[in-house]
Amino acid sequence: MNATLKTLKANYWIESTEQSSRQLQKIVAEFEAGFEALAKIGPCISIFGSARTKPDNPYYALSAEVAQKLALxxxxxxxxxxPGVMEAANRGAAKANGKSIGLNIYLPFEQHNNDYIDKDKLLSFDHFFVRKMMFTKYSQGFVMMPGGFGTMDEFFEIATLIQTAKFKQMPMVLVGRKYWSGLMKWIEEVMLIEGNISPEDLTLIDMVDTADEVVDCIVDFYRTRPLAPNF
Structure with missing residues (x-):
């Protein structure tokens, strides 16, 4: 190894160690801020969906209705x-005078906080994994509206956490059969047939079309179960 390469490797190690230390401090600070803000938030449902859903899209109105009825x-x-589904859901919660929480993420495009979040319940994160921890730790159910890669990421991560018993089973509801049925058909006809999931894994997921069905799925689930934190 020549002297130049040795110097480059040494400098890289020093720089990487310093950067890692700063990053770790930032990650810990994000966790602490989230835990402190949400520790006593009470029973909540997380609603996921596309930031690109416009107010004239039927799923925008449906997201608001779902949130309003859950808040009631x-x-x-x-x-x-x-924005999008997130804005609609916060808007519905605010309309019902319910708690309206926003876990924002810093992104170069699309993401800006909406105007329907309670002022003391808006948190912003740099790291997706910290943000997702807050969703899963402080929710007692999950509603998946139509969305893109981010929504799919959240859907499969939550399904995995429930499937592997990393936290207790809780309702997970897909809203919009037209949107989700193709994915669920593939899961049943490919994943299941290949033996990569078990038949009981499919029972973890409900698929519905209306706000009342969403509420029924979640309320019925907890009729005989206590509402409790996930971790």
Whole structure:
């Protein structure tokens, strides 16, 4: 190894160690801020969906209706804090005078916090994994509206956490059969047939079309179960 390469490797190690230390401090600070802000938030449902859903899209109105009816049943609403479905859900929660929580993420495009989040319940994150921890730790159910890669990421991560018993089973509801049925058909006809999931894994997921069905799925689930933190 020549002297130049040795010097480059040494400098890289020093720089990487310093950067890692700063990053770790930032990550810990984000966790602490989230835990402190949400520790006593009470029963909540997280609603996921596309930031690109416009107010004239039927799923925008449906997201608002779902959130409003869940709030009227005593649940706080947690969203990613941005536009689209997230805005609609926070708007519905605010209309019902329910708790309206936003877990924003700093992105170079799309993401900005909406105006329907309670002022003391808006948190912003740099790291997706910290943000997702807050969704899963402080929710007692998950509603998946139509969305893109981010929504799919959240859907499969939550399904995995429930499937592997990393936290207790809880309702997970896909809203919009037209949107989700193709994915669920593939899961049943490919994943299941290949033996990569078990038949009981499919029972973890409900698929519905209306706000009332969403509420029924979640309320019925908890009729005989206590509402409790996930971790």
């Amino acid at each position: 049943n005593g649940f706080g609403i947690i969203t990613g804090g941005g």
